Amino acid sequence: MKKLAGVALTVVMGVGFLAGCGSKDDNDAAAGSANRTGSDASNKVVTISVRENTWGARKDNFLEAEKRLNEDLKADHVQVKLDWWPGIDDDELVLQAQAGKVADVFINSSVDIGWERDAGLIRDIDWVKDSSVFKNVPASYTDIMNYDGHYYGVIQDMDASPVFISRKALEGIGWTKDRIDGLRSKVDSGEFTFGDLVDLADQAKKKNLVKTGFAVEDTRFEGWNYAFGSYNYDASANKLILSGKAKDVYAFWADAKKRGVIAEGIGDVDTDKAAPMFVKGQIFAEFARTEFYQMMREANGMKDDIEGYNAWFNDNVVWIPVPSAEKGGKPVSYSNPAMIFVGSKVDDAKMPYVQRLIEHVLDPDLQVNHTIASGKLPVTPEAQEDPRFKAMSFYKEHAYLVGFTKTRPALPDYATFMKGFTLGIDAILTKGKSADDAYGIFKKEVKQNVPADRVTIEE
Template sequence: MKKLVVTALSVVLSTGLLAGCGSGNEPAEATSAGEAKMKEIQISVRESTWGARKDNFIEAEKRLNEELKADNVHVKIDWWPGIGDDELILQAQAGKVADIFMNSSVDIGWELNAGIIRDVDWVKDSKVFKNVPDSYTNIMKYDGHYYGAIQDMDASPVFISRKALEGLSWTKEQIDGLRQRVDSGDFTFGDLEKLAEEAKQKNLVKMGFAVEDTRFEGWNYAFGNYNYNVDENKMVLTKKTKDVYEFWADAVKRGIINESIGDVDTDKAAPMFVKGEIFAEFARTEFYQMMREANGMQNDLEGFNTWFNKNIVWIPIPSAEKGGKPVSYSNPAMIYVGPTVDDEKMPYVQRLIEHVLDPDLQINHTLVSGKLPVTPEAQEDKRFKEMDFYKDHAYLLEFTKTRPAQPDYATYTKSYILGVDAILTKGQSAEQAYELFQKDAKQNVPSDHLIIEQ
């Protein structure tokens, strides 16, 4: 069972607020022979080469400079190496803070405490985000201000082996109608669990459930365990956690989940799922792309879609309650702005970021990364509409939840996983796991950051 490692957070807590971090990238002026003096604005950007992120910044730089010609202004990106969270903090302590960098939406809290980001309240009135769902606004806001611009998005469907369902004598009509049953609350998490058990008993698959992330948000949410109070910005210790532990204990007993579940990450799961060895894979949008790669069909979208429709069916994560709403979770990337960007420079930083989120550039990133675009305008792109899987499951974003940016979230989750690990590796009961989780959370999460439900 993989352990959750808390690194950057512990460094932040020990260092406190950082101040006086200069980027060394103040606006400069450039001249060219025979031309009027041109003002050059240098913007430092920490490199992220995943998907089309860097390519999109390069193209955004070109587009912005076309607009700025009339103002005799030229923006130049100064590329800095991408680094991890711990090094991000250490470099900031040494005064080296980039103007723009990317990180997870969950990182707002500790980044703000560390003094390595500033507010970007222009997001509220930006034309880019005028049509996004309210849930996106919640992702970008923290403690009354906007601190990031959402860069990409995903949801978390459950990918199910169509072949296994056929082996259980399900008809095409039953399989194709499964998603509607989940959406209406007719098909529950318990129903899915029973199918996985039956598929294993009949040797149709080797594993019942595999999951992308050992924080298991989707399974918590299915049982109504949301562990975070947005209004008070506190973690919540609720007895609903015991319900989730009871599922874990039952699923282990029935052989649907085994001790190795935390070791089967998506890199391992994709080829296994393609071979039909896993009944249900709980993963995010990008797993579609990973299966395509596992099939060797990176350059054959049409062929892969044919294979996908013959072998896979996907659904939202079903509610544990009959009649309940399905759930989905995500961990979107955010574009952050460093604290040394002043009010004079911010308009150029803003316009660069807005161009990165041009609809066609968002789809360029979708094609390479498997992530979803964040604006409705991008979803109108012809290329997006031609990708049935992406187009059809974009509705999940309406109810997709994200991990809280609360700085104690990682500590709280570590306590929760102690209980999961006790069930998986020590054979402990749900009650024992809950007591272990409760004791550890009370000891390690500050009492003024924790709501304890009675």
């Protein structure tokens, strides 16, 4: 149960050693270039330091955005130059920030806003509210970027959390093609519930059609919490909520474990392991992110055979949103999207150039370049109108989920809170504890380890 044993928590340490910073001369040069302006052939030069992130098309998009911004600025006799800093982990970001080394722009997770702000890494960017880039996005996107009354990040890409279900297993328990193809609409209307999904997994297991009922991406159980109406966070008060609804979630875990739908080692089956297992027909339902679609393509050996993979997918897989636990309820989705952050050293004079650079990174065609390279969804409706996006049937059909996708709150204590929740699950799976026992463990952990002013405990 190594995955269930805890949740990663960034620790801010007052340490002077700058891990991975390079030489003093290199650091001084980098720091100087971050804010230097000068002249180059009568142009004003504005240097913007960017932490390198090469996943998908992220770096390529910044390089193209630099070119497009400079075309815009020609008439103003201004040239922007990107100064690339190495990509580093969260602990090193903190260590370098303590010595004043903060890049102008970097990418991290949306859940990192709280601790990054408290550690002095990022500054507010309230221009997001009025940016034309985001004028047509769902309210959930602006909620993601907004924290404690200010905007602190720009959503860079997006995913949702569909449930991928074995079509062959459904056929094995007697479902017709029409019934399988109509499943998603029944989830959307609230006719098909989370409990119905558990029952199907139970049948597939009992008929030996699959080896595993449910598999889930690492410890991302929030989607299951949301299905039961347990959201854990009050954004208006910026507080965590320990709700009695968690008992319903634990009751599901206890029942699913008793029926064999969920195995003790569920937390050990990450998506890298689950993709080939699902392809082989060993998993009934995989709770994962959008990019699992692409991971299965690679597990199939069809990375460059899109047409062949789509045919395989249509024959072997059906996907749905996470169903509500209540009849007539709405489906749910959850995500942990990447954000573009602006470093705390960026002043108001440089900010307009940083803003326009970031806005170009989100040009519709560049977003779709990243979708193709990464398997993530673009973040604006304009990008979803790109012909290349429309030609990818799974992504096009899947995009409606983002309208109701929720994300992990950025409150720094959330990781500690979820560790307590996960310990309750661990007790059910490995120690045979009841749902009430698990809830008691959860409540005890929260009371002991989460500051009282950061959480509301509903007795």
